[in-house]
Amino acid sequence: xxxxxxxxxxxxxxxxxxxxxxxxxxxxxxxxxxxxxxxxxxxxxxxxxxxxxxxxxxxxxxxxxxxxxxxxxxxxxxxxxxxxxxxxxxxxxxxxxxxxxxxxxxxxxxxxxxxxxxxxxxxxxxxxxxxxxxxxxxxxxxxxxxxxxxxxxxxxxxxxxxxxxxxxxxxxxxxxxxxxxxxxxxxxxxxxxxxxxxxxxxxxxxxxxxxxxxxxxxxxxxxxxxxxxxxxxxxxxxxxxxxxxxxxxxxxxxxxxxxxxxxxxxxxxxxxxxxxxxxxxxxxxx
Numbered sequence: 707x708x709x710x711x712x713x714x715x716x717x718x719x720x721x722x723x724x725x726x727x728x729x730x731x732x733x734x735x736x737x738x739x740x741x742x743x744x745x746x747x748x749x750x751x752x753x754x755x756x757x758x759x760x761x762x763x764x765x766x767x768x769x770x771x772x773x774x775x776x777x778x779x780x781x782x783x784x785x786x787x788x789x790x791x792x793x794x795x796x797x798x799x800x801x802x803x804x805x806x807x808x809x810x811x812x813x814x815x816x817x818x819x820x821x822x823x824x825x826x827x828x829x830x831x832x833x834x835x836x837x838x839x840x841x842x843x844x845x846x847x848x849x850x851x852x853x854x855x856x857x858x859x860x861x862x863x864x865x866x867x868x869x870x871x872x873x874x875x876x877x878x879x880x881x882x883x884x885x886x887x888x889x890x891x892x893x894x895x896x897x898x899x900x901x902x903x904x905x906x907x908x909x910x911x912x913x914x915x916x917x918x919x920x921x922x923x924x925x926x927x928x929x930x931x932x933x934x935x936x937x938x939x940x941x942x943x944x945x946x947x948x949x950x951x952x953x954x955x956x957x958x959x960x961x962x963x964x965x966x967x968x969x970x971x972x973x974x975x976x977x978x979x980x981x982x983x984x985x986x987x988x989x990x991x992x
Contacts, residue, residue, distance in 0.1 A: 739889060748801055749843055751850050753884040754892035754921035756934045757951045757963035757982050761896075762838035763796050763804025765850035765884055772797040776983045781967065782976030786825040789813040790980070802843075804854075808834040827865035832858040832876070848886035855879045860902075870905075877901040880915070892921040892930070900938075913940035928961065929954050946970040949980075959986045 739752050750766035763771060772795070779790035789812070796806040810832060814825045838854035858876035862869060880898030887893065896917040903910055916939070921932030934949040951965040960983075967978030 749845050751843055751845055751848055751884075751886060752923075753850060753886060753894065754919070754923050754930045754932060754953075756894060756896070756917070756919040756921075756932075757953060757965050758934055758949050758967075758980055759896055759915075759917050759936060760982070761804070761852075761882060762806045762836045762854055762856075763798050765852055765882065766840045766843040767798035767802060767804045767838075769798055769801050772987055774985045774987075777981065779978060779980035781978040784817070784974055784976060785820045786817050787815045788826075789815070802840045804838040804840075806834070806836040806838075808836070810834065827863035829863035830861050832860050834858045838882070850882075850884045852882045853880070854882065872905075874905055875903045877903070878915075890923050890925065892919075892923060892932070894919045911940075913938055927955060934965070945972060947972075947975075947978075953984075959988060960984070961986075 746768055748766070748768070750764070750768060753765055755761050755764065760775070763773065775792070775794040775796075777790070777792045777794070781788045781790070790810065791813070792808055792810040794806060794808040796804055798804050809830060811828075811830050812826075813828045816822050816825045834856060835858075836854060836856040838852050840850055840852040842849070842851040844850070856876070856878040858878070859872050860874040860876060861867075862871060862873055878898060878900045880896060882894065882896050884892070884894040896915070896919075898915055900913045900915055901910055902913075916937045917935065918937075919932060919934040921930045923930040929952075931952045932950075934951060936947045936949060938945045946969070948968045948970060949965050950968075951963060953961055953963045955961045963982040963984060965980040965982070967980065969975040969977075
């Protein structure tokens with residue numbers, strides 16, 4: 707056997723193995739980010755999206771992207787428990803524009819010593835329609851900005867369903883600013899007024915939402931851990947909820963998000979939990 711013929715292939719195999727093993731985590735992140743951002747046109751920046759107050763498609767959405775969400779939540783309201791469920795579909799009909807339809811439900815269960823009549827009635831909360839336009843996407847700055855609008859047709863509860871069917875509207879314009887710091891750290895600001903219009907009294911109730919989130923994305927993946935701070939100012943009351951969270955990919959186009967809710971300074975609200983199942987069907991590359 708020719709020893710040279712044996713050692714030359716082994717030398718190149720070992721050399722390639724060593725070179726591959728020396729690829730740093732930073733390089734892996736750069737390659738992953740490049741794959742997400744540069745595989746299609748137009749430009750897009752990879753951002754970690756909060757799980758509780760989620761966005762209307764990704765920032766810098768590309769035409770053809772779509773996503774289904776199923777979510778379930780549990781909240782302790784001291785005298786009763788509330789259970790959330792929602793189904794949501796979002797898609798991008800053109801570059802940079804996201805649209806969304808959502809059906810959120812809430813079901814209630816009385817706590818010990820609480821009568822059924824004293825808790826709210828189960829309900830389909832609203833028909834929620836939303837849009838979001840990414841007007842700024844800059845890969846060099848790793849930053850994106852978007853404006854959007856959510857409109858909710860508030861529906862009567864199941865106990866009084868259809869009396870009337872729609873009892874009010876909610877108007878909710880918002881601004882989103884997101885920044886990636888290096889390859890792994892992500893920050894996002896979501897802010898805007900929320901105006902509730904009650905038809906029976908023709909009254910308006912104004913609140914202001916100011917949500918911030920910070921995440922660390924695991925090297926070479928879309929998995930992350932982080933925290934979301936939901937802040938709402940209503941009737942001179944400032945409510946804050948801290949939501950530690952994590953997202954994990956469980957299949958090629960399927961992810962699961964898990965969120966804990968910790969109210970800050972609220973006596974009427976207890977701990978809560980929220981889970982979101984995210985399915986992004988593949989779309990054709992153009």
